[in-house]
Amino acid sequence: MKRTRDLALRHRAKSVLPNGMYGHQATALLPETYPQFFSRGQGAHIWDADGNKYLDLMCAYGPNLLGYADPRIDDAAIDQLRKGDTLTGPTAVMVELAELMVDMVSHADWAIFCKNGTDATTMAKTVARAQTGKRIILVADGAYHGAAPWCTPAPAGVIEEDRAFIRKYEYNNAESLAAAVADAGDDLAAIFATPFKHDAFTDQALPDVHYARHARRVCDQTGALLIVDDVRAGFRLARDCSWELIGVRPDLSTWGKSIANGHPLSALLGAEKARKAAGSIYVTGSFWFSAVPMAAAIATLQILRNSSYLEHICALGTQLREGLARAADTAGFSFRQTGPVQMPLFLFDGDPDHRLGFAWSSDMLEQGVYVHPWHNMFLCDALTRSDINRVIRAAEKAFEGLATRIDQLEPHPALRARLASAPT
Amino acid sequence: MKRTRDLALRHRAKSVLPNGMYGHQATALLPETYPQFFSRGQGAHIWDADGNKYLDLMCAYGPNLLGYADPRIDDAAIDQLRKGDTLTGPTAVMVELAELMVDMVSHADWAIFCKNGTDATTMAKTVARAQTGKRIILVADGAYHGAAPWCTPAPAGVIEEDRAFIRKYEYNNAESLAAAVADAGDDLAAIFATPFKHDAFTDQALPDVHYARHARRVCDQTGALLIVDDVRAGFRLARDCSWELIGVRPDLSTWGKSIANGHPLSALLGAEKARKAAGSIYVTGSFWFSAVPMAAAIATLQILRNSSYLEHICALGTQLREGLARAADTAGFSFRQTGPVQMPLFLFDGDPDHRLGFAWSSDMLEQGVYVHPWHNMFLCDALTRSDINRVIRAAEKAFEGLATRIDQLEPHPALRARLASAPT
Numbered sequence: 001m002k003r004t005r006d007l008a009l010r011h012r013a014k015s016v017l018p019n020g021m022y023g024h025q026a027t028a029l030l031p032e033t034y035p036q037f038f039s040r041g042q043g044a045h046i047w048d049a050d051g052n053k054y055l056d057l058m059c060a061y062g063p064n065l066l067g068y069a070d071p072r073i074d075d076a077a078i079d080q081l082r083k084g085d086t087l088t089g090p091t092a093v094m095v096e097l098a099e100l101m102v103d104m105v106s107h108a109d110w111a112i113f114c115k116n117g118t119d120a121t122t123m124a125k126t127v128a129r130a131q132t133g134k135r136i137i138l139v140a141d142g143a144y145h146g147a148a149p150w151c152t153p154a155p156a157g158v159i160e161e162d163r164a165f166i167r168k169y170e171y172n173n174a175e176s177l178a179a180a181v182a183d184a185g186d187d188l189a190a191i192f193a194t195p196f197k198h199d200a201f202t203d204q205a206l207p208d209v210h211y212a213r214h215a216r217r218v219c220d221q222t223g224a225l226l227i228v229d230d231v232r233a234g235f236r237l238a239r240d241c242s243w244e245l246i247g248v249r250p251d252l253s254t255w256g257k258s259i260a261n262g263h264p265l266s267a268l269l270g271a272e273k274a275r276k277a278a279g280s281i282y283v284t285g286s287f288w289f290s291a292v293p294m295a296a297a298i299a300t301l302q303i304l305r306n307s308s309y310l311e312h313i314c315a316l317g318t319q320l321r322e323g324l325a326r327a328a329d330t331a332g333f334s335f336r337q338t339g340p341v342q343m344p345l346f347l348f349d350g351d352p353d354h355r356l357g358f359a360w361s362s363d364m365l366e367q368g369v370y371v372h373p374w375h376n377m378f379l380c381d382a383l384t385r386s387d388i389n390r391v392i393r394a395a396e397k398a399f400e401g402l403a404t405r406i407d408q409l410e411p412h413p414a415l416r417a418r419l420a421s422a423p424t
Numbered sequence: 425m426k427r428t429r430d431l432a433l434r435h436r437a438k439s440v441l442p443n444g445m446y447g448h449q450a451t452a453l454l455p456e457t458y459p460q461f462f463s464r465g466q467g468a469h470i471w472d473a474d475g476n477k478y479l480d481l482m483c484a485y486g487p488n489l490l491g492y493a494d495p496r497i498d499d500a501a502i503d504q505l506r507k508g509d510t511l512t513g514p515t516a517v518m519v520e521l522a523e524l525m526v527d528m529v530s531h532a533d534w535a536i537f538c539k540n541g542t543d544a545t546t547m548a549k550t551v552a553r554a555q556t557g558k559r560i561i562l563v564a565d566g567a568y569h570g571a572a573p574w575c576t577p578a579p580a581g582v583i584e585e586d587r588a589f590i591r592k593y594e595y596n597n598a599e600s601l602a603a604a605v606a607d608a609g610d611d612l613a614a615i616f617a618t619p620f621k622h623d624a625f626t627d628q629a630l631p632d633v634h635y636a637r638h639a640r641r642v643c644d645q646t647g648a649l650l651i652v653d654d655v656r657a658g659f660r661l662a663r664d665c666s667w668e669l670i671g672v673r674p675d676l677s678t679w680g681k682s683i684a685n686g687h688p689l690s691a692l693l694g695a696e697k698a699r700k701a702a703g704s705i706y707v708t709g710s711f712w713f714s715a716v717p718m719a720a721a722i723a724t725l726q727i728l729r730n731s732s733y734l735e736h737i738c739a740l741g742t743q744l745r746e747g748l749a750r751a752a753d754t755a756g757f758s759f760r761q762t763g764p765v766q767m768p769l770f771l772f773d774g775d776p777d778h779r780l781g782f783a784w785s786s787d788m789l790e791q792g793v794y795v796h797p798w799h800n801m802f803l804c805d806a807l808t809r810s811d812i813n814r815v816i817r818a819a820e821k822a823f824e825g826l827a828t829r830i831d832q833l834e835p836h837p838a839l840r841a842r843l844a845s846a847p848t
Contacts, residue, residue: 005516009516009519012519012523013518013519013522015533015534016519016522016523016526016533016534016535017518017519017522017534017535017536018534018536018699018702018703019703021514022536022702022703022706022707022708023706023707023708023709023712023713024708025512025513025514025708025712025713027513035513036513036514037513037514037515037516037519038508038511038512038513038514038515039507039508039515039516040507040508040511041507041508041509041511041512042508046508046511046512048513049515049516056512058512059512060510060511060512060710061512061710062710063510063710063711064510068508068511069505069506069507069508069509074505074506077505078502078505081493081498081501081502082493082498083463083464083465083493084462084463084464084465084466084470084492084493085465085493085686085687086484086487086488086686086687086688087462087464087465087470087484087492088449088462088465088470088480088482088483088484088485088794089449089451089459089460089461089462089472090445090449090460090461090462091461091462091463091473092429092433092461092463092473094437094441095433095436095437095440095441095461098437098440098441099436099440102440109439109440110439110440110441110442111440111441112441112442112446114540115539115540115688115709115711116538116539116540116543116709116710116711116712117709117710118709119540122572122573125573125581126573126580126581126582127581128581129581129582129583130580130581131581135583147706147707147708147709148546148572149546149549149550149574150573152705152706152707153706154704154705154706156550156554156701156704156705156706157549157550157551157552157553157554157555157701157704157705158550158553159553159559159588159589161585161586161588161589162585162586164583164585164588165583165585231710256710257710262509262510262711262714263509263510264510264539264688264710264711264714264717266710275442277580277581278442278446279442279443279446280578280580280581281576281578281580281581282446282447282571282576282577282578282580283446283447283571283576284446284447284448284449284571285447285539285540285541285542285571286484286485286486286487286540286541286655286680286681286688286690287487287539287540287686287688288447288449288540289447289449290686290688293688370512
């Protein structure tokens with residue numbers, strides 16, 4: 001596989017970007033054959049900087065829900081761009097979008113639009129403190145809620161005070177939550193929960209209903225706000241807040257990633273109860289009122305409402321899960337596929353340093369299928385049954401190949417260093 | 425002036441957005457005739473939701489530097505959108521843009537791109553703490569550096585710990601800065617400075633060279649980082665960091681607003697010295713690697729380098745300042761125009777509750793010129809000498825009209841309430 005341009009770009013990037021790349025799209029913790037730079041996206045496919053084509057199961061880490069470069073969405077964005085994007089005030093598009101989201105998301109009565117998922121989660125924390133006059137925010141240990149100092153998974157540059165009154169509990173464990181609530185005394189402002197456990201490097205877990213109901217009950221009793229962080233999973237599990245599936249309705253929910261199919265937009269949605277608090281905080285951003293991503297979001301949401309995208313990605317996810325299970329079984333691997341079928345994570349049993357996962361994923365990449373060895377993946381509506389069959393056939397080969405060289409594998413150096421220094 | 429659609433949109437917005445609108449583009453503190461909703465932007469003009477057309481001196485609060493809907497920029501954005509925007513990794517465009525910014529901005533050796541100005545200022549704070557292992561961040565009292573809990577101008581939902589080790593000094597006052605530095609002892613991480621004083625509701629002030637050099641010297645002596653927050657003023661004062669004009673070079677600078685002429689992009693730039701610290705922090709965002717705003721930024725920066733936009737907006741700014749001074753003088757008003765001519769702020773003497781400014785601005789609006797009564801404005805390259813003549817003629821009329829009804833003016837109720845409760 002050609003890598004000339006990717007390597008040249010990495011070399012140039014090294015001098016003008018810290019570490020050559022930062023954030024979740026840096027490939028430092030991926031197999032070394034993984035390309036850092038891409039050039040194109042179309043439907044369910046991406047092309048790297050050297051023109052190598054992949055069936056992409058990462059979907060830009062979530063934003064690509066309907067397909068890359070979908071003309072139904074991008075034409076709406078371009079139409080709006082020709083009229084006006086970032087102006088001296090918002091456009092009617094903002095009101096239409098707020099109405100549409102409030103209409104789709106059962107618990108929501110109002111919306112604040114922003115740019116990053118972190119904007120939405122940070123506002124949720126601030127609204128909860130404004131609402132309650134209390135300080136303690138409970139978050140599940142290991143859950144990702146963004147990369148501001150109060151929540152970034154890495155400690156560099158963060159001081160103790162940035163995380164004052166942020167306390168941990170164990171996801172899906174009602175007893176652990178109850179203990180954290182008891183510890184909070186009368187200072188509890190909010191409980192954060194991702195819609196399911198989608199932490200990196202570990203098995204995903206669907207939400208335990210008993211735990212979710214307990215969280216709701218605690219909030220009802222104390223006046224604290226229940227916040228579902230749907231940034232990553234929003235609209236991939238439901239055409240509503242993801243916890244509607246288990247009948248638990250939050251006070252606030254945070255959105256981003258897929259709501260405009262890749263155009264930069266995130267949102268905080270809230271219930272009537274929290275409207276006044278939301279109106280009391282001062283939050284803004286230079287591009288929070290820009291019309292183009294909102295026009296793209298309207299086009300996206302209309303498709304979500306009027307198409308069977310959700311049933312389609314669920315059916316493909318089931319096909320993928322079953323096919324991979326068979327392939328792994330045939331090759332004699334104990335291969336764990338966790339989380340909702342449309343947002344799968346793959347891990348091998350007996351693979352503490354991920355050397356099996358890395359080798360298998362590299363082989364998939366070599367065959368033109370982009371999978372992630374330790375982060376959940378995402379299916380999009382542009383995938384077809386035959387694409388999934390292609391993934392399964394590639395997996396069969398990758399499992400077979402893995403069996404023949406299992407004793408020659410080495411762990412990835414940067415990942416080994418990270419695992420050695422990890423707090424958990 | 426027709427307002428039917430604007431009023432209808434406000435009514436709808438009231439139920440789905442907190443207070444009907446949030447953030448810096450809410451019109452709650454503007455004269456009541458100011459439209460909340462817009463429909464179009466072209467060159468130096470905007471149209472409100474009812475189709476009323478204005479010559480716009482706000483430029484979207486900064487982003488519009490070359491003209492709204494400039495096809496040289498938007499065509500580049502659309503070309504990139506058709507190829508790929510938010511993908512599973514960055515594109516070559518990101519490297520090209522980083523190289524271009526590092527090339528243009530003298531102090532910069534690396535770049536991190538993000539979405540909000542607040543992302544850049546928050547990262548600057550985090551990098552400074554990572555770099556120094558120290559905690560205290562000095563910011564000028566009244567300066568705006570964003571709307572995260574550590575810096576938002578409003579206290580709702582913010583707890584004391586959010587602002588721990590954020591200390592104030594008086595802008596342009598070297599003695600005040602020295603005292604704050606002395607207070608910080610050996611715990612000083614950074615000094616923030618806007619390139620000039622551009623606080624709302626008060627006269628702007630150009631930077632005092634003695635103060636700026638003092639800040640540089642303190643940082644050289646202590647190892648703290650000097651941060652110029654160029655989010656608002658970037659590329660409107662210079663084709664480089666704004667403090668190059670006074671010969672003071674920061675360690676970090678923050679950018680946003682105009683760098684992609686309205687497309688959503690911001691950046692933290694830094695010197696070699698801070699590269700390792702920048703590489704040690706974990707920061708990211710779902711759309712930080714998206715190619716479209718970066719392609720727009722490259723198109724914008726190439727125009728900035730190869731055109732006389734800066735000389736043009738400075739010449740127009742001078743024409744405006746002189747024309748308005750003559751008009752005010754003729755009508756007998758003491759009218760203060762402060763800050764750089766291309767980023768003016770207008771205030772009336774003897775107008776503590778801004779009733780004169782509000783009445784004058786309303787009259788300008790009625791004549792089709794959008795000015796702001798208490799926030800700095802922005803000129804853009806799409807303005808012409810004849811546009812500025814039109815502003816001056818409108819101002820002559822507005823001053824005349826104001827003289828005839830000066831005794832009948834009332835202060836704006838929401839603004840009066842705000843001024844009464846303001847901390848300063």
